[in-house]
Amino acid sequence: MRGDLSRRAAEERDVADPLAGLRDRFVIADPELIYLDGNSLGRLPAATPDALARLVRQDWGTELVRSWSTWIDWGRRLGDRLAAHVLGARPGEVVVSDSTSVNLYKLAAAALDANPGRRTILVDAEEFPTDRYLLQGLAAQRGLTVRTLASDLDEGLTPTDVRQALDDQVALVVLSAVAYRSGTLLDLAAVNAAAREVGAYVLWDLSHAAGSVPVELTASGADLAVGCTYKYLNGGPGAPAFLYVRQELQARLRQPIWGWFGQRDQFRMGPEYDPAPDIDRFLVGTPPILSLAALDPALDVLAEAGIDRLRAKGVGLGELMVDLADAWLTPLGFTLASPRDPHRRGSHICLAHPDALRISRALISEARVVGDFRVPDRLRLGPAPLYTRYVDVWDGLARLRDLVARGVHEQLPVETLRVT
Numbered sequence: 392m393r394g395d396l397s398r399r400a401a402e403e404r405d406v407a408d409p410l411a412g413l414r415d416r417f418v419i420a421d422p423e424l425i426y427l428d429g430n431s432l433g434r435l436p437a438a439t440p441d442a443l444a445r446l447v448r449q450d451w452g453t454e455l456v457r458s459w460s461t462w463i464d465w466g467r468r469l470g471d472r473l474a475a476h477v478l479g480a481r482p483g484e485v486v487v488s489d490s491t492s493v494n495l496y497k498l499a500a501a502a503l504d505a506n507p508g509r510r511t512i513l514v515d516a517e518e519f520p521t522d523r524y525l526l527q528g529l530a531a532q533r534g535l536t537v538r539t540l541a542s543d544l545d546e547g548l549t550p551t552d553v554r555q556a557l558d559d560q561v562a563l564v565v566l567s568a569v570a571y572r573s574g575t576l577l578d579l580a581a582v583n584a585a586a587r588e589v590g591a592y593v594l595w596d597l598s599h600a601a602g603s604v605p606v607e608l609t610a611s612g613a614d615l616a617v618g619c620t621y622k623y624l625n626g627g628p629g630a631p632a633f634l635y636v637r638q639e640l641q642a643r644l645r646q647p648i649w650g651w652f653g654q655r656d657q658f659r660m661g662p663e664y665d666p667a668p669d670i671d672r673f674l675v676g677t678p679p680i681l682s683l684a685a686l687d688p689a690l691d692v693l694a695e696a697g698i699d700r701l702r703a704k705g706v707g708l709g710e711l712m713v714d715l716a717d718a719w720l721t722p723l724g725f726t727l728a729s730p731r732d733p734h735r736r737g738s739h740i741c742l743a744h745p746d747a748l749r750i751s752r753a754l755i756s757e758a759r760v761v762g763d764f765r766v767p768d769r770l771r772l773g774p775a776p777l778y779t780r781y782v783d784v785w786d787g788l789a790r791l792r793d794l795v796a797r798g799v800h801e802q803l804p805v806e807t808l809r810v811t
């Protein structure tokens with residue numbers, strides 16, 4: 392038996408929510424708009440515009456090049472903040488740099504070089520495209536094979552699926568902790584242990600996990616990870632990504648882009664590349680300071696919330712969404728396309744519907760609810776526990792129900808796919 396699905400019950404949960412006050416720390420420019428796409432681009436923290444304006448005027452405008460004496464370490468400083476508040480890693484194991492794609496390339500190449508003689512890279516067939524394409528490129532350069540793990544589109548992978556695919560030819564496994572479409576959450580510790588048994592490295596993509604579920608990189612025995620900061624970490628569009636390398640592995644791994652920020656004694660400007668002994672060796676070039684600066688106010692709010700409270704609320708929002716979908720949307724032709732068990736998913740939910748593309752468009756333009764469409768027929772809805780209220784989930788699904796029941800989406804032309 393489901394709980395009380397009235398709007399009043401959702402309001403009461405907001406009143407009791409220990410994180411409720413943090414919504415005010417974000418810019419809510421249009422209170423009528425229900426934003427359920429924080430898993431693609433997080434909201435703007437209210438403190439960010441002034442923090443950036445101060446940096447531009449003071450650090451850049453007044454101090455000019457002298458500011459580099461502090462800026463130079465920001466990739467590492469912000470990496471340590473992420474390690475402490477979001478990733479469960481030790482100081483010196485995380486840096487913020489480049490994009491997720493570039494970091495994935497660097498760490499995948501480093502792992503393959505450290506595991507010579509093995510022929511196979513293992514990846515989820517439903518993994519986010521950039522990960523699959525990068526691995527295809529690396530395999531083509533090295534004469535290796537990419538073996539895809541067939542996973543159920545809705546249920547995703549389990550650690551048993553991964554364990555069964557592992558053998559002594561596997562050099563590297565690349566997986567998302569939370570799958571971008573189904574939202575399936577994998578048990579990091581179980582996968583890490585299975586891979587270690589056969590001598591394979593695991594490289595985790597944490598893009599949909601960081602800031603939504605506790606990750607515990609060190610405790611789970613993770614070797615390598617990357618992820619973006621523009622989703623649940625609210626760093627802004629194109630915000631720089633992070634990478635994690637287990638401390639004990641750092642001196643053994645070499646990444647392929649030999650830039651001067653990875654160099655030991657960088658400002659000696661020596662003749663030959665000699666990588667720094669620590670996490671700095673995974674850096675490449677000059678960091679984008681304005682984008683890095685946007686991470687501080689975003690992480691302030693996140694640290695205040697605490698990842699365990701965020702997870703608890705994420706589970707609550709997800710369960711409400713699934714209960715409402717069962718009650719209101721199943722009769723309209725929707726099916727749940729994410730694991731039903733809340734402990735097997737991250738913060739977002741997918742619903743399948745044959746007309747999902749037009750529904751997702753109409754939902755934005757006619758009902759003012761922002762989610763997104765993902766192929767082949769998925770409506771993806773991502774409540775973000777830092778600023779999404781229980782009533783937002785209730786109102787969002789009520790608007791979706793009414794729109795589909797009235798057939799509003801059917802008035803739209805069948806259109807081609809485009810961004811969002």
Ligand SMILES: Cc1ncc(COP(=O)(O)O)c(C=O)c1O
Pocket residue numbers: 490491492493519521522567571596598599619
């Ligand atoms: C799982 C995952 N990996 C990688 C990316 C993107 O990487 P990049 O920021 O390099 O475009 C995304 C989202 O865009 C993603 O969801």
Ligand SMILES: Nc1c(O)cccc1C(=O)C[C@H](N)C(=O)O
Pocket residue numbers: 430431432571572810811
């Ligand atoms: N990074 C994005 C972009 O540059 C354009 C449009 C969307 C995105 C996204 O973040 C999509 C997201 N990673 C996804 O899971 O589909």
